[in-house]
Amino acid sequence: MDILVCIKRVPDISGQITLDASGRDIDHGALGHTISAHEECAVELAVQLAGATDGEVTILTLGTDDAVEQLRASLAVGADDAVLIETEDPGAYGPEDIAFAIAEAVRTRANDSRSCDLVLVGNDAADTGDFQVGVRLAYELDRPVLTGITLLRLAEEAAEVDAASEGGPTSVEAYGIGPAGTEVFRLPLPAVVAVQEGGVEPRYPSIPGRMKAKKAPLDEVDAPEPVHGNPRNALELPPEQSSTVTVLGEGPEAAGALVDVLDELGVLR
Amino acid sequence: MTLVFVEIEGPDAPSGSGGVQLTSAEAVTFARTNTAILDGGSAADSSPLEVAVIGALTDEARDRLAHLGVDRIHHIDSPDVHAYSAAAWAQALVDVAPTHGTVMASGTPRGMELMAHVAARLGARMAANVVAVDEDGFLRQVLGGAAFERLKLTGALQVLTVAGHACDPEDTAPTEPEILTHSPEASADDLRTRVVRTEVEEADDTSGLTQAKVVVGAGRGVGSADGFAEVLELADHLGGALGVSRVVTSLGWRPHAEQVGQTGSRISPDVYIACGISGAIQHWAGVQGAKSIIAINTDEEATMVQRADYAIIGDLHEVVAAINEEITRRRR
CATH class of the missing domain: 3.40.50.1220 (TPP-binding domain)
Known part of the structure; x- marks a missing residue:
């Protein structure tokens, strides 16, 4: 099973953030960059599934040349090759534009006999949090789509059926957390899945993995021009709030004061 | 017009919000208190507030929706929507969606997934995790809530999800909601992503x-x-x-x-x-x-x-x- 995983270079935020001069983005100056936890899990799922089915994993991103850092990092944990859809201005792309650009890349590769059975994306990007690129991509490609999926595996029953078919598995079992428990889907391929953290533990890159990643093939293609554009007008930071914390005391002696507070807040049953 | 997808609590949920999920009650209040803007500006303030419920509509939920000021309830129920399939549910919502105005839900996993499908099906733009709206557009959470994005969506119809706790549910003079029932038949394609079983642990x-x-x-x-x-x-x-x-x-x-x-x-x-x-x-x-x-x-x-x-x-x-x-x- 051949799998394409879409990732996104995002700022690694742990402390204070500031805005850049345009007011449309945060100041990336001092920040490191990473991919989201959802996408790390998507890469891991892809490497496991492809490994079990003799398939290949391709990592794809839309971004500037800087995003090669994130592509190489994903190659180092077991992916086979990578695609950079290059643009100087990723901020000009709205969710529809990104979905279209990825779909174009998927179609171009398919015409080149490199079709993929599954496209994985993170459930939502850590920075823009649009919650829609995966679904829009599926509609562009006319494929079924699931979101919020934590685990993908080959169903035994499906494997028997698939053994008779020549081209590998024709479906996968997908697991996601629903309001009443774990929801299980039988997803026909080809498909798109938006992966959520929680089902697999991303592996760390090995030394041979890093060596291999340096030499792994990396395709660079030009991004199509954005048509819809990014609807963002400006970014705002929440107002700086001075702390209004009431320290009730230190150590176990303060327990009584805290139980008084719980009583006042009406949660002491 | 504004259509809000409303989620109903399961039988095991704490009955605190009366059958309607708390976040859905918040979304309904958000819609009711911003009707004029969400409807597209030109609509009268008295434009009806509509909600869609998929699956069972309990008396408890109907009563709660009346107190939240809902004018019309689209009750969507048929064998094809008994098990959750985002594509089939989204099509059922598209079937009752307005041509102008807003389709929205709360920012739950279901709400996010369904609104993305609705936006894709209707060719509409979508804003996730909105916390406020005014004449200039929306304010929504980005960077996991560390910052807010101000944005404007174009098009006659817009799709959005409301961030949890963007507002408190607010009771109003109870309405007598009109209930319209729909029994959609889903296409085979839309049923491909149906839940085949739920494992309760x-x-x-x-x-x-x-x-x-x-x-x-x-x-x-x-x-x-x-x-x-x-x-x-x-x-x-x-x-x-x-x-x-x-x-x-x-x-x-x-x-x-x-x-x-x-x-x-x-x-x-x-x-x-x-x-x-x-x-x-x-x-x-x-x-x-x-x-x-x-x-x-x-x-x-x-x-x-x-x-x-x-x-x-x-x-x-x-x-x-x-x-x-x-x-x-x-x-x-």
Whole structure:
């Protein structure tokens, strides 16, 4: 099973953030960059599934040349090759534009006999949090789509059926957390899945993995021009709030004061 | 016109919000109080507020929707929508969606997924996790709640999800909602992504966490997988749920279903008691909806302490054990 995983270079935020001069983005100056936890899990799922089915994993991103850092990092944990859809201005792309650009890349590769059975994306990007690129991509490609999926595996029953078919598995079992428990889907391929953290533990890159990643093939293609554009007008930071914390005391002696507070807040049953 | 997708609580949910999920009640209130803008500006203020319910519509839910000021309920129910399939449910919503105005839901996993499908099917633009709206457009959470994006959507119809706790549900003079029933037949393609079975295990249940009035949070400060006895006892005393930070699930101390934060559940309890949690932005994203926050931490400078309403500085095991003792003593 051949799998394409879409990732996104995002700022690694742990402390204070500031805005850049345009007011449309945060100041990336001092920040490191990473991919989201959802996408790390998507890469891991892809490497496991492809490994079990003799398939290949391709990592794809839309971004500037800087995003090669994130592509190489994903190659180092077991992916086979990578695609950079290059643009100087990723901020000009709205969710529809990104979905279209990825779909174009998927179609171009398919015409080149490199079709993929599954496209994985993170459930939502850590920075823009649009919650829609995966679904829009599926509609562009006319494929079924699931979101919020934590685990993908080959169903035994499906494997028997698939053994008779020549081209590998024709479906996968997908697991996601629903309001009443774990929801299980039988997803026909080809498909798109938006992966959520929680089902697999991303592996760390090995030394041979890093060596291999340096030499792994990396395709660079030009991004199509954005048509819809990014609807963002400006970014705002929440107002700086001075702390209004009431320290009730230190150590176990303060327990009584805290139980008084719980009583006042009406949660002491 | 504005159409709100409303989620109904399952039979096991705490009956606190009367059959309508709290976040859905918030979304309905958000729609009702911003009708003029969401309808596209030109519509009269008296434009009807419509909601869609898929599956069973209980009397309890109908009554709650009346008190939330809903004018019309689209009750969508048929064998094809009994099991959840985002594509089939989204098409059912598209079938009753307005041509102008807004289709919206609360920012739950279901709400996000369905609105993305609706937007794709209708060729509409979508904004996720909106917290406010005015004539200039929307304000929505980005960067896991660390920043807000101001944006304007173009098109006659727009799709959005409302961030949890962007507003409080607000009762109004009860309406007599008109109920329109629909029995959609889904296409074979739309049924490909249907839930084939649901596995109910306690470890996977996040509803207790997202609906809880009290959540006791536990972070790295707990120290090990065996260190949760005191915090679990405190949660039990208060009839609350345990929520944990990402490091706790990454270390395998507790199941992922208990994780609170940007990549876990977003909670909105009356009281959140954060024990041994430093308060990284990613965790804050999940707990900022709490009405009151109490922090127990050895580090007075920790972000969670600084942002809390009340704090105790000290070792969480000692402090929480003392709190448990005090609660037990007062109950005697």
